[in-house]
Amino acid sequence: MNTDFKRGWLSRTAKETDKITLYRFLSYNSNSLGPLICGGLYFSSPKDFNDPFDCNFRMMPTAIEKQYGINWDSVVNEFKVDVHKMGFVCFSPHWNNTLMWAHYADKFNGFCLGFEFDNPLCRNVDIEKAFTTFRGRAYYTLDFGLHEMIYANKDEYPTGTSFGFDELEEEMPEAIIRYKASDWQYEHECRLSFRGGNGVHPIPGNLKEVYFGLRMDLEKRRVLQTLLKNCNSTPIFYETCKSNTHFNVERKIYQEIL
Numbered sequence: 001m002n003t004d005f006k007r008g009w010l011s012r013t014a015k016e017t018d019k020i021t022l023y024r025f026l027s028y029n030s031n032s033l034g035p036l037i038c039g040g041l042y043f044s045s046p047k048d049f050n051d052p053f054d055c056n057f058r059m060m061p062t063a064i065e066k067q068y069g070i071n072w073d074s075v076v077n078e079f080k081v082d083v084h085k086m087g088f089v090c091f092s093p094h095w096n097n098t099l100m101w102a103h104y105a106d107k108f109n110g111f112c113l114g115f116e117f118d119n120p121l122c123r124n125v126d127i128e129k130a131f132t133t134f135r136g137r138a139y140y141t142l143d144f145g146l147h148e149m150i151y152a153n154k155d156e157y158p159t160g161t162s163f164g165f166d167e168l169e170e171e172m173p174e175a176i177i178r179y180k181a182s183d184w185q186y187e188h189e190c191r192l193s194f195r196g197g198n199g200v201h202p203i204p205g206n207l208k209e210v211y212f213g214l215r216m217d218l219e220k221r222r223v224l225q226t227l228l229k230n231c232n233s234t235p236i237f238y239e240t241c242k243s244n245t246h247f248n249v250e251r252k253i254y255q256e257i258l
Helices: 009-016 030-038 063-068 072-083 098-104 168-178 182-187 218-229
Strands: 019-026 041-043 087-091 111-118 130-134 137-140 144-148 190-194 199-201 205-212 236-242 249-253
Touching: 019 087, 019 098, 019 205, 030 041, 030 199, 030 218, 041 087, 072 168, 098 182, 144 168, 168 190, 205 218
Parallel strands: 205 236
Antiparallel strands: 019 111, 041 199, 087 190, 111 205, 130 137, 144 190, 236 249
């Protein structure tokens, strides 16, 4: 495992820059192209996640809850209801993860989009500023959140104090959103949430990079490049290829073939 992306990588990045680039892996199909044509991405409901434990695990009670006879499961479930009303898009901090290409980009036949975000841990980010109007609706950075995932130690369900959280009302939803089983650690996931629910929504970031999967055919590359250029984006396009020396993916600037 790449230890650079253990818990806390987002915090370390915030100390270095007020920008962070995150990557979304996609298959080439109508489900991915349709939202891009509209100028956004699809935010999923937790009930549609591929992991049935995601945002839906049992938070174990602590000794304090047991001592005072609190119905802990009922308390947690109330927070889960609010989380399940949100929409989510999942990102990775690196574009060359071969498992991500295989699992989420149709076995390297798909593509990867790199978005540059204001790092939410930096104090100079104006979260109350409306960054766009989409389908007649104003979107505010305040309604979005970036969440670095936490991967369970020994795959045990966490307790209410596993995270060092002090304010239950603010931090319990964050715990429900962030905690996953250790099997998912290869993704090094950073999750973008939106309070307005699932559906197609704009991204509070700038599309900076586009990667074509090493098996993506020429015609699909042309279509995707044309589509993204027509969406007022000016990203750098890359093609990917196998490394000559390692089990890794490399990139080079894509030379468009007319």
